[in-house]
Amino acid sequence: MFSIDIYKERRQLLKKTVGSGLILLLGNEEVGMNYRDNTYHFRQDSTFLYFFGLDKPGLAALVNVDEDVEILLGNEPTIDDIVWMGTQPSVSDTAALTGIHQVDALSALETLVKKSFAKGQTVHYLPPYRAQAVIKLSEIFGISYAEVQERASVKLIKAVVAQRSYKSAQEVSEINKAVLVSNEMHLAAIRYSKEGRTEKYVAGILEGMALSAGGNIAYPVIYTVNGQTLHNHPTQNQLKKGQLILCDCGAETAMHYAGDLTRTFPVEQKFTALQKEVYEIVLKAEEAAVDALKPGIRFLDVHHLACEQLVDGLKQLGLMKGDAQEAVSQGAHALFFQCGLGHMMGLDVHDMEDLGEQYVGYSDDLVKSKEFGLKSLRLGRELEAGFVLTVEPGLYFIPELMDMWQAQGKLKDFINYDKLAAFRDFGGARIEDNFLITENGYQLLGEPLIKSVADIEALGRI
Known part of the structure; x- marks a missing residue:
């Protein structure tokens, strides 16, 4: 945890921004993996962590803005809890860690909420x-599951986003730690990528x-x-x-x-000539995008800049043609770059994505696109000092997508369909780094991680 004062200040600002009413924040529960007592690794809700810092299951909190009262709700440990998990703190002791002095049983949550309703809150x-x-929310409010989502508080969503978007010095320090460990994971990934090993073998080392x-x-x-498959997890492929x-x-x-990095590299040590060409197109696009980072620029415009760089490179490969800016405006680049350039990052790797991408990555004046190639851009709004984000251009050669577009003759003024066959088995390439937006520009988080062809090829294999 950070200091108690940090969590108290965060809650005070939240109360001031929301203005009135009762704020209900649920912590996460344990979830059974294949039976109740064999649980998945517990992960606390990130917003609950942000405002309370309490990393244990079975908690909820009520913040009564009108009465300036904060209540932590949880269940007192039983003797069975102690037998199986060791000495456990009381709910009062847990609450004291985050500066809360009023506690109640978790079973009282519904009654307390209904009392607030009765007062007209x-x-x-x-x-x-x-x-x-x-x-739980359906039972408390007596509404259908569908209504639970519909009735979520936009005022609270916007208030949380307004706080969590700007990373404090303490948060940046934590993110730096995450990125430094991520750096070491990627160096290991390159070193362990030798013929005969499986994807799962290397991935297991990284997770460890x-x-x-x-x-x-x-x-x-x-x-x-x-x-070429954007989120393809490891298999037993040798x-x-x-x-x-x-x-x-x-x-x-x-x-x-969180930290969130991507590198693309060959098994053993040498890129083929074609792999090197594609990789360096992606690298050039990342460098151009990073150089554009600063407060006041829309990330949507940085995304378009990276897309234009990718098109210029694909033209040199003979895969695309025509004016790069026009090709991007028509969406022709999306045959090869289907996702967005980056996203916010913090307590969530896709920070606050559960609150809605429109609220986190866009604004009242900038609506998230539904177009292919833009609908997956999670961040479009103007950048501000304190934002932490990723920059991750890529090129992905998806045979099914290429076949579909070719059969439709889609955007043929920009795409040389007769050249695609040589790339059907290429796969994909992505390069990703993490950045803090500063008052004057940007700061790379973590230490620089190798990404030039020469440096990747020079790194020894284990």
Whole structure:
């Protein structure tokens, strides 16, 4: 945890921004993996962590803005809890860690909320992303599961986004820790990528490194020879010399702040000539996008800049033609770059995504696009000092997509369909780094991680 004062100040600002009513924040519960007592690794809700810092299951909190009262709700440990898990703190002791002095049993939650209703208070809650929370809110409010999502408080969503978007010095320090561990994971991924090993073998090493550093993985490891599939997780595929690996992995610290990096590299040590050409197109696009980062620029415009750089490179490969800016405006680049350039990052690797991408990555004046190639851009708004984000251009050669567009003759003024056959088995390439937006520009988080062809080829294999 950070200091008690940090959590108290965060809650005070939240109360001031929301203005009135009762704020209900649910912590996460344990979830059974294949039976009740064999649970998945527990992960606390990130917003609950942000305002309370309490990393244990079975908690909820009520913040009565009108009466300036904060209540932590939980169940006192039983003797069975102590037998199986050791000495456990009381709910009061847990609450004291975050500066709360009023506690109640978790079973009292529904009664307390209904009392607020009876007083005419508005009850604010965030959109739930777990079935347990949907059920609980449905029971408390006496509404259908569908209505639970519909009635989530937009005022509370916007208030949370307004706080969590700007990372404090303490948060940046935690993210730096996560990125440094992520760096080591990627160096290991390159070193261990030798013929005969499986994707799962290498991915297991990477996951173990995150755990050994005291935290966990920030998201399931992506380590694959099929990099054309954007989120393709490791399989029992045996690596072969000359294949191109796309590795997207990141560590999460013990306080749950994330790192998120991607590197693309060959099995063994040498890129083929074509792999090198494609890789350097992606690298040039990333460098151009990074150079454009600064407060006041729309990330949507940085995304378009990177797309134009990719088109220029694809023209040199003979895959595209015509004016790069026009090709991007028509969406022709999306045959090869289907996702967005980046996203916010913090306590969630896709920060606050559960609150809605429109609220987190866009604004009242900028609506998220529904077009292919833009609908997956999670961040479009103007950048501000304190934002932490990823920059991750890529090129993905998806045979089914290429076949579909070719059959339709789609955007043929920009695409040389007769040249695509040579890339059907190429896979994909992505390069990703993490940045803090500063008052005057940007700061790379973590230490620089190798990404030039020469440096990747020079790194020894184990």
